[in-house]
Amino acid sequence: MTIVRLEKLRKVFDNRVVAVDDVDLVVNHGEIMAVLGPSGCGKTTLLRLVAGLEEPTSGRIFFDDRDVTRLPTQERNTAVVPQTWALWPHMTVFENVAYGLRLRKKRERLTEGEIKRRVREVLELVELTGLEERRPFQLSGGQQQRVALARALVIRPEVLLLDEPLANLDAKLRVELREEVRRIAKKLSITTIYVTHDQEEAFAVADRVAVMNAGRIQQVGTPEEIYYKPANFFVATFVGRSNVLRGRVAEAKGEAVVVDVGFPVNAISPHRLKPGDDVEVVVRPEDVYLGGGSLRCVVEEVVFLGRYYQTKLKCGGVALKAEGPRPPAAPGEEVAVEVTKAWAFKP
Numbered sequence: 001m002t003i004v005r006l007e008k009l010r011k012v013f014d015n016r017v018v019a020v021d022d023v024d025l026v027v028n029h030g031e032i033m034a035v036l037g038p039s040g041c042g043k044t045t046l047l048r049l050v051a052g053l054e055e056p057t058s059g060r061i062f063f064d065d066r067d068v069t070r071l072p073t074q075e076r077n078t079a080v081v082p083q084t085w086a087l088w089p090h091m092t093v094f095e096n097v098a099y100g101l102r103l104r105k106k107r108e109r110l111t112e113g114e115i116k117r118r119v120r121e122v123l124e125l126v127e128l129t130g131l132e133e134r135r136p137f138q139l140s141g142g143q144q145q146r147v148a149l150a151r152a153l154v155i156r157p158e159v160l161l162l163d164e165p166l167a168n169l170d171a172k173l174r175v176e177l178r179e180e181v182r183r184i185a186k187k188l189s190i191t192t193i194y195v196t197h198d199q200e201e202a203f204a205v206a207d208r209v210a211v212m213n214a215g216r217i218q219q220v221g222t223p224e225e226i227y228y229k230p231a232n233f234f235v236a237t238f239v240g241r242s243n244v245l246r247g248r249v250a251e252a253k254g255e256a257v258v259v260d261v262g263f264p265v266n267a268i269s270p271h272r273l274k275p276g277d278d279v280e281v282v283v284r285p286e287d288v289y290l291g292g293g294s295l296r297c298v299v300e301e302v303v304f305l306g307r308y309y310q311t312k313l314k315c316g317g318v319a320l321k322a323e324g325p326r327p328p329a330a331p332g333e334e335v336a337v338e339v340t341k342a343w344a345f346k347p
């Protein structure tokens with residue numbers, strides 16, 4: 001039952017690399033917060049600061065009302081699942097999971113019987129019962145990942161910190177295990193921070209997502225808010241496979257604008273725009289409707305991707321990608337197109 005609160009948290013390496021840049025963030029009790037961003041944006045550093053594995057340059061970290069900023073890692077009661085899992089190769093599954101408890105045995109006055117009981121309990125939770133005596137090399141990748149998770153959970157942490165925990169697995173297992181991680185974190189009501197660069201994974205696992213770039217949090221919100229109300233150009237283009245079109249505002253009324261990108265597009269904007277402003281217009285491929293509309297485009301290429309067809313269009317001189325459930329037309333043919341949704345951002 002812990003609320004994690006970061007206040008103006010900052011980490012500068014070697015006096016010049018600003019890895020985490022004045023981050024404010026609240027993760028509510030029992031909430032799963034994904035930290036989503038590209039490589040090098042500071043996600044791991046943020047996680048390590050919360051774990052106490054890295055000391056902040058400035059700013060503060062609270063667990064509920066306790067200021068833990070200067071507390072050593074072993075006194076924080078956080079557990080980290082690293083990308084590499086870091087299992088002990090010579091130990092059995094049981095001993096790998098028991099390891100953290102044995103370190104705490106004295107302090108928490110744990111008996112051998114209690115250790116056994118708690119390890120069994122957590123192995124059952126991650127569905128590894130029966131594999132106690134195996135060593136990591138005798139397990140599949142997915143099973144090793146579960147051991148890493150069990151090892152983190154066995155100490156009953158207040159805060160669970162996962163750093164790209166599924167990055168070493170193939171696509172199918174990643175989908176299975178992200179659901180597992182969510183199920184378990186929710187069952188235990190444990191406050192969780194989940195670092196990933198994969199948008200779909202972030203959306204699937206988390207209650208809310210913090211999108212990060214260049215050390216800064218760009219937006220915090222539910223997956224729907226992030227997807228449907230991107231706060232800025234970075235967020236709009238990082239989630240989804242967007243078209244980016246350059247244009248100039250022709251009309252503006254509140255947040256609704258008409259932008260000339262070679263043809264007129266109705267867009268919404270978080271900025272106060274006025275006619276004549278140069279903007280970048282972001283259009284999701286699924287918001288390019290084929291088979292009606294005032295725009296005339298030529299089909300250049302159609303690619304079948306399983307769940308949908310991706311169509312490359314040329315509309316006047318402007319290239320546009322569309323995605324939909326049916327192939328619209330053959331290459332070379334003309335189709336009527338409507339852009340049903342778009343966002344306009346200042347460059």
Ligand code: ATP
Nearest residue numbers: 013014017019038039040041042043044045046197
């Ligand atoms: P990735 O997804 O590639 O792991 P990330 O978003 O987790 O990236 P960080 O590992 O937090 O990013 O790194 C953020 C920035 O801080 C990078 O520019 C990185 O090179 C730098 N950095 C990280 N750790 C150190 C360190 N110990 N010393 C110096 N610079 C560091």
